[in-house]
Amino acid sequence: MSNNFDYISEYLEKILKQDDAVYLLIVDGLMSYLIRDNGRNLTDEERARIINVGISEQNAVGIASGLALRGKKPYLVMFASFMATRAAEQVKLDLCYNNANVKLIGINAGFGRIAVAGYSHCTVEDIALFNALPNLKIFCPSNERCEIEKVMEWAYLNEGPAYIRLNCPFIDSTGAKYDVKMEKLSKVENGQKTAIISTGICLELARKLSEGIKQISGNKPLIYSAHTIRPFDEQTICELIDQNVTIITLEEHAAGGLASIVSMVIAKYGKPVKFLPVFSETDQHNVVMYDLYNGWRKMLDIDHFYQKYVRLIYGSKSGFISKDVSINKKGAVEVALKIGKLTFFMKEERQKKKKGRLKYKYYLFGKRIL
Amino acid sequence: MVNDIKEIKKMIVQHGCHSGHLTSSLGVVELLYSLYTTINFNQKNFKNINDRDMVIISKEHCRLAQICTLSYLGYVDEKLLDGYMREDGKVGHDMYNIVGGEEIAAVDYASGSLGHGLNVGAGLAMAKPEHNIYVVCGDGEFQEGSMWEALLFIKQHNLKNLTVIIDRNYLQIDNYTKNILDTSSNIEKMVQDFGLSVLKCNGHNIDEIKKCLKEQTNEPKCIIADTIKGKGMEFMLEELGFAMFHHSMLSEKDIKRVYEAIVNE
Numbered sequence: 222m223s224n225n226f227d228y229i230s231e232y233l234e235k236i237l238k239q240d241d242a243v244y245l246l247i248v249d250g251l252m253s254y255l256i257r258d259n260g261r262n263l264t265d266e267e268r269a270r271i272i273n274v275g276i277s278e279q280n281a282v283g284i285a286s287g288l289a290l291r292g293k294k295p296y297l298v299m300f301a302s303f304m305a306t307r308a309a310e311q312v313k314l315d316l317c318y319n320n321a322n323v324k325l326i327g328i329n330a331g332f333g334r335i336a337v338a339g340y341s342h343c344t345v346e347d348i349a350l351f352n353a354l355p356n357l358k359i360f361c362p363s364n365e366r367c368e369i370e371k372v373m374e375w376a377y378l379n380e381g382p383a384y385i386r387l388n389c390p391f392i393d394s395t396g397a398k399y400d401v402k403m404e405k406l407s408k409v410e411n412g413q414k415t416a417i418i419s420t421g422i423c424l425e426l427a428r429k430l431s432e433g434i435k436q437i438s439g440n441k442p443l444i445y446s447a448h449t450i451r452p453f454d455e456q457t458i459c460e461l462i463d464q465n466v467t468i469i470t471l472e473e474h475a476a477g478g479l480a481s482i483v484s485m486v487i488a489k490y491g492k493p494v495k496f497l498p499v500f501s502e503t504d505q506h507n508v509v510m511y512d513l514y515n516g517w518r519k520m521l522d523i524d525h526f527y528q529k530y531v532r533l534i535y536g537s538k539s540g541f542i543s544k545d546v547s548i549n550k551k552g553a554v555e556v557a558l559k560i561g562k563l564t565f566f567m568k569e570e571r572q573k574k575k576k577g578r579l580k581y582k583y584y585l586f587g588k589r590i591l
Numbered sequence: 592m593v594n595d596i597k598e599i600k601k602m603i604v605q606h607g608c609h610s611g612h613l614t615s616s617l618g619v620v621e622l623l624y625s626l627y628t629t630i631n632f633n634q635k636n637f638k639n640i641n642d643r644d645m646v647i648i649s650k651e652h653c654r655l656a657q658i659c660t661l662s663y664l665g666y667v668d669e670k671l672l673d674g675y676m677r678e679d680g681k682v683g684h685d686m687y688n689i690v691g692g693e694e695i696a697a698v699d700y701a702s703g704s705l706g707h708g709l710n711v712g713a714g715l716a717m718a719k720p721e722h723n724i725y726v727v728c729g730d731g732e733f734q735e736g737s738m739w740e741a742l743l744f745i746k747q748h749n750l751k752n753l754t755v756i757i758d759r760n761y762l763q764i765d766n767y768t769k770n771i772l773d774t775s776s777n778i779e780k781m782v783q784d785f786g787l788s789v790l791k792c793n794g795h796n797i798d799e800i801k802k803c804l805k806e807q808t809n810e811p812k813c814i815i816a817d818t819i820k821g822k823g824m825e826f827m828l829e830e831l832g833f834a835m836f837h838h839s840m841l842s843e844k845d846i847k848r849v850y851e852a853i854v855n856e
Contacts, residue, residue, distance in 0.1 A: 272717075275747075280710045280740035287714015290700065292641060295714075311737075314702040315711050 301327025305347035331473030349477025614821030649708025706735025
């Protein structure tokens with residue numbers, strides 16, 4: 222199976238060929254990745270509908286809105302971080318207020334692989350921001366291909382502005398197949414007593430967490446993937462509350478994202494339920510800084526990528542994030558993780574490798590998870 | 592024609608004298624009147640956005656002038672303007688047919704924030720080369736960086752069906768542009784350097800404006816229309832001060848003076 226980013230690229234090429242109303246707009250930097258073989262498979266007419274707007278995000282959103290208001294179907298692909306904050310007013314007015322049929326595809330959302338570049342390139346505020354805008358639909362599919370396919374298909378078939386938040390290209394699909402219904406939570410795995418709701422590539426973490434919870438409590442948790450953030454599937458949350466299930470949310474986002482949306486449903490429903498929101502708080506932006514201090518190359522290996530998630534579970538007060546970490550003589554840190562009434566422990570080990578580089582091992586509930 | 596302008600101006604004073612942007616609106620009446628009577632925009636096609644030219648008001652402060660002009664020419668109902676910029680009104684900075692419905696089908700785009708219209712206009716122009724797009728911008732508006740992004744794009748893609756119209760009145764809310772960020776005195780050269788063909792006209796002379804609109808140019812066209820902000824009540828700038836002149840919330844006495852000045856202009 223091809224990489225998710227390649228899939229997006231192939232898909233865009235396909236609709237560019239089949240529908241002459243489709244325009245593909247890019248804000249520099251992605252053309253060579255997104256358009257395969259310099260567009261050799263495309264005709265001149267098709268190539269003319271691919272526009273590199275240049276390093277001008279605000280302009281790009283305006284241009285896309287203009288195209289849409291004249292009946293075209295523009296897809297604007299750029300780094301999510303610049304879409305959400307740099308061009309926010311253009312998204313609000315040109316696109317949402319005018320209800321322009323533009324599909325925004327933000328790549329490298331969340332911490333993404335591009336997080337090595339620093340906080341500027343992380344996107345942990347887009348859901349909160351976009352959720353406040355009129356008319357805009359928000360999708361945040363996981364790394365699983367079945368979700369991405371469904372979301373892309375929906376976006377093509379439905380009118381109106383939509384934002385597709387992708388974390389690719391870093392984590393690829395595992396090829397898992399489950400039933401994906403648009404505007405609903407997807408049940409990825411069945412279980413009981415605890416439900417883990419993740420959005421985006423946190424599905425990977427949800428699976429790992431699920432294993433740990435099963436080991437310690439004997440109950441396998443339910444796993445849901447929230448690929449549609451707006452409109453949000455309140456009904457499923459209400460059903461979980463009725464069954465008195467503990468709800469854990471996982472996301473690569475600051476306050477205002479999935480955790481906030483789920484809390485609102487719980488509050489609205491008016492019944493008590495155990496709830497553990499796991500998201501990136503402000504000081505967790507240090508996550509990136511920390512890794513930068515330790516050399517950005519390290520971030521490129523998979524271990525470091527996962528560390529970020531593990532740190533999200535630690536919570537901000539663990540002290541692990543700051544540079545002055547106190548580690549015991551054996552080089553291990555234990556951190557408490559509270560889920561409902563239960564307290565679990567997480568252990569991290571640092572071992573010095575031969576060449577002086579540090580190696581990290583992560584244990585959750587006594588089992589090495591990373 | 593002179594009479595038409597006077598009637599539209601009277602309408603503007605009637606609706607805008609209590610709150611909001613009277614002066615910005617009075618400065619562009621001739622411009623908008625010339626536009627709507629020259630371009631491919633008429634009673635038969637104005638409801639079908641895909642079958643006619645479009646006018647984008649990028650400097651949203653002259654929304655009142657647009658609605659009054661359209662109303663005078665019979666494209667929207669004057670009733671729309673009841674309660675302009677007030678809680679019980681329908682029109683403020685921005686109104687748009689998708690939000691406002693069929694009754695304002697003649698109004699093409701709304702943002703209310705500066706530095707948006709030209710970018711959207713470029714997209715509209717690109718989507719349908721057979722129809723023309725006219726974007727009315729302010730000179731002060733060129734202090735927004737996005738305007739220059741749009742100019743670069745217009746030149747790069749040679750969008751000759753797009754006409755940039757700069758309403759140059761040398762004023763922004765707080766002061767003369769030259770005292771804040773001068774995007775007025777040298778705008779002709781600046782836009783030329785971005786590769787557009789620049790034409791100049793007196794923004795209060797309908798014949799001159801129409802001539803510019805019809806003229807063919809080698810590059811995408813930019814018309815710089817020299818205007819006087821608050822034409823007809825410009826004598827009040829000193830009395831009211833810059834900000835109040837812009838926002839123009841007038842006393843009953845002043846409303847009378849302005850009205851008389853416009854009638855006798």
